[in-house]
Amino acid sequence: MEHPIKLTVNGQAWEGSVLPDLTLLRFVRETLALTGTKEGCGIGECGACTVLLDGRPVNACMVLAVEADGCALRTIEGEAKAGKLSRLQQAFVAHHAVQCGFCTPGVIMSAQALLERAPAPSDEAIVEAVAGNLCRCTGYASILKAVRSCTPHGRTGGER
């Protein structure tokens, strides 16, 4: 039995029905065909599938699509506006905070949520915000630098 749901996806209205056991991750990747959001484990342990629901980062593999009913859903595809990268995305490019890139969309969504919630986060808050996102390539240092560069105290800092 499909359930009707209504939400906004990266600012655009979406209406349709979904099976009750469809995860938000499959909804995003398959129903919406937004493949920027990745699956790294499917059991809520890696953060590769991080999307924002009403501004809150969630592991999309652990949420059902029906739970997104009435929410504002944001995925990595909505972060660049009119072909221009967001400030955080630019920072990831500038700080070489990307290697294989598989964790990157999830990490960016987690960090973006933090920056919107607390525009001047402490270093500890930054670490905390991305601690649920596994990255096997970068060793995190460049990621933390990129996020820090988007905070008021990091703005002047730049590369070591």
Place this chain on the structure above:
Amino acid sequence: MSRLHQYVGGEHLRQDAPDKVTGEAIYVGDMAFPGMLWGRFKSSPIASGRILRIDTARARALPGVRAVLTGEELDHQLGLYMADKRILARGVVRYQGDPVAAVAAESEAMASEACNLIEVEYEPLPAVLDVEQAIEPGAPLVHPDLGSYRYMKGVFHPQPGSNVAHHQKIRRGDLEKGFAEAHRVFETSFWNPAVPHVPLETHVVIARALSGDRVDLWTAAQSPFTVRHLMAAGFGIPHNNIRVRIPYVGGGFGGKAGINLEPLATMLSKATGGRPVKIVATREEEFNTLPSRQGLKSRIKAGVTREGKLTALEVRYLWDAGAHADYGVNIGRAAATAGAGPYFVPAVKVDSLVVYTNKVFGTAFRGFGHLEVLWGIERNLDMMAHALGIDPFEMRQRNFLTPGEPTITGEIFTANHGRPDLCLKTVADAIGWSERPREDHPPKRPAPIGGKRRGYGIASLHKSPAMPVYTSCSCILKFNEDASVNLLISGVDYGQGTYTALAGIAAQELSIPVEKVHVTWDCDTATQPYDWQTVASRFAVMGGNAVIAAARDCLDQLKAVAAQVLHAPVEDLVCENEEVYVRKDPGARLHYRQLVIGYSFPNGSSIGGPVIGRGRYIAQGLTHLDPETGQGRNALNWTYGAHGVVIEVDTETGDIDVLKIASCMDAGKVLHLAAARTQVEGGVIQGLGSALIEGFKFDESGRLLNPSFVDFKIPTAKDLPREASQHFIETPQLDGPHGARGIGEHPMIAIPSAIGNAIYDALGIQIHELPLNAERVFLALKHAQPNDAARP
């Protein structure tokens, strides 16, 4: 020389970053084709057993199921160095996780359900789980048919009738004399568990088996041409019938070298009449079925003079290959050649045995066995230094190879090989080694429990690329109308940053802005030029040389046409800043744009044509190793390095807080500073994972106990050292591009050794096993207490 367009050693932006930060990057898992089916496999729940019966009737009857396969239908024996692997188990299963049957169905859920409906009845057989037990006479054989397998002859030496897939011998000098001359002889052993690669993207492939024995593959693999070659060899079909495409890959670290799920997806597609079949490994399958790093037991006997000079070394390495040793044999070979460390040892005997056991199998993993052998060698060196009362830094300096001395395989070390001594000095200085607290460090007896204690540790490393003697690489540079170029090359950049470094080399060589060099990211064996494999930290070196050759070929073509237009001899022409001009008449010049697709004279007549440069490079001067002595030349180059760490150990919990890590590599020449630095940053953290937390655990029946992120942790952003520094020495490699050597794997190699050495400095206890997790450290300290009841 013009300072324009100098990129080598620079920090120009990664070419792949915009695709990856926007989610625009397409990985195989993101691809779908009309009519695509989902493949899944069922794997063995036991480590060793005979398959008595497989009943697939209920799976076949399930609506939506299009094909069901078992090992009985598949007659292929596959492998790169040792063809010891079947697509699906046949007759027997050899490890828990061994695929026994597979399904293709209309949806992933249907495929999973069908797998559940397949019934397999096993007769359990004795499993051999320990390498020492496996080499005992009479041990159960993991591969009774070893003698009939195809393998790379002249390089590997399997021993049919045993569990030994390869025995690498290295013999040099007079061992008896060496030990007789020793002031002291030390004997000790070490152990490394198997560790999985954990790329964030699990293995994934889409296959189409087309009419006329043709195959189309899209796969998350490291090496397009080796995938093609192994498919061709395994299926007995022409290379050109197979087309392999590799889009973005979500990390490899060696685990995606060779072939993995490609043959299974191909056979499923074939069984469905050619519908595309996609297989995505679950995270559990990634741990349980797909390969990991091999385990290693090392036994080291070393003789040293009173001054700490090594006189003799006798080592036995027992590699725990698991159920297949296709790649493992080469790790046992290559790591053995580095198996004495970067030191001069007058007399050496190394026996490196790659041993089958009934566990998930091993393959290449960043460092290719070197982290494992150096865990023993570098720990043992410290132990000897302490016993002799010599500073571990000084002990290493006294033993490093110096120009004119042979390595253990008889290669003469020269001044151009690099500076292991300077690497060590650099990290020692960076962590304040000479000012470290000495009083009560290392403590004379095991530190008492209570409070935190600091420790300093250093370790050296070296590694050369392990590859066949004929390994080669090629590059095509094709100019576009606006004088931009496309760089076609087939090493795969799955995150290392090599493509960005190569773009810099091409731009500098051609004297054009780096933004005008576009590396073609998606690799396609039908259109890209040949490369062997993206492994072994060889790609920047071999690819770099191929790019330089291709760029020079382009310049020659540009000059040849320009010479006719400018009426000047080719030798008098200079290419600079996208222009060709006459050296003594700089007013006579042409923009590349006027030349790259052909030059038109004012009257319309045209000469030249599209400029396409080709470059190639082949490893030169390599030889097979003598089967009895291991003497020969197997190293294209050696990269030397070192790590230094400062840690703080909580004696009440065994927790280790890493305060400082300094890393130094002799890169020859840093081709791209940001790529090099971030490779080191990432490699060091991966090394910390191996050092502190990672390792497979099996129960006594051979079942893997930690096949998920719940039970198997890798470092997170919370686990970073307080301070990490990356240093590079540049001793040019004579045949490297701009003098460069590979540095991709090296950053993780000696991290466990340095931490183990620091633990001794902090606590006065020697731990011989990895990982150095809190439990192990605490129990070791507790058992070392004088009044501990649990003391063995």
